[in-house]
Amino acid sequence: MKKRRDTRLEAEGAEFLVVGWLLVNGIEAHKTYSKMPGYDLIAVNAEGNNSCRIQVKSRYQTGVSHFIIKNFDSDFVVIALLNRGYAKQRTNGETGIKDPEMYVVPTKIIQEAQDPNDEWNKVSLSNIPNISSYQNNWEIIRKALN
Template sequence: MGERQNTKLEAEGAEFMVLGLLLVEGLHCFKAYTNFAGYDLVALDPSTGRSARIQVKSRWATDYDRSFAIKNFDCDFVVLAALNRGYRFRRAATRAPDDGRRPPRFFCFPVEIVRAAQSATDLWGKVSLSRIDNPESYEDAWHLIQEWIGDQK
């Protein structure tokens, strides 16, 4: 497998993608730029002041193992951004004939769902989507954030 891939730019991009998607959904949202270890974005209803702290976790590879690491649960939602930028983990002989690039997918989980799915024995604090009941039901589930902050558009 070699050295660890630097995906810092892609991770930053994932945060801005989620920010943009929330804005398109009509939610007021901003990026928490520094010193907010548990979350990356804040969505809010300006009329009530109610807010949702959102942590964005991204996975670069299309062939990732459908898991992500998380250690800080100081948030209300965790959005997994599966960026699908290409193959990284499969051996060349088992890859599809293309480069593996696909449209990104976004899963919006309440933090309690993520915390319950975390492996107690994994040193990285991994959460596998296989430990979440029907994870596809959380894909593009921006309404969960809307309901949390009380924005019933």
């Protein structure tokens, strides 16, 4: 059996990538450095004394259409599809390496999309209604902070 690739470093990178996108979109955000169950980042509106907890779920391989989530103690889940290549070499030589895709989804929507009968706690992107409306939708976090 092939040993599973360790993607912890890439997962940490995905969290910083999301922080970067939040900052670029004018939303103050910080990474949590202690293990907070249920979330990885905090977005804040200091003037309004409001914050949002954000969990980042990243997938290293291109074409992966699901992720595992067990803790719903957050306000939003950002699904970071890193698109670092296909699991198997394509015969046409295509690597699958492309720009990352980000989906900013309220945690409640993710929880509703999870199959309660799946013992792995998977959520398929196809089960998230109107998934394309969440792509790069950083505004949804801004609205929650105001």
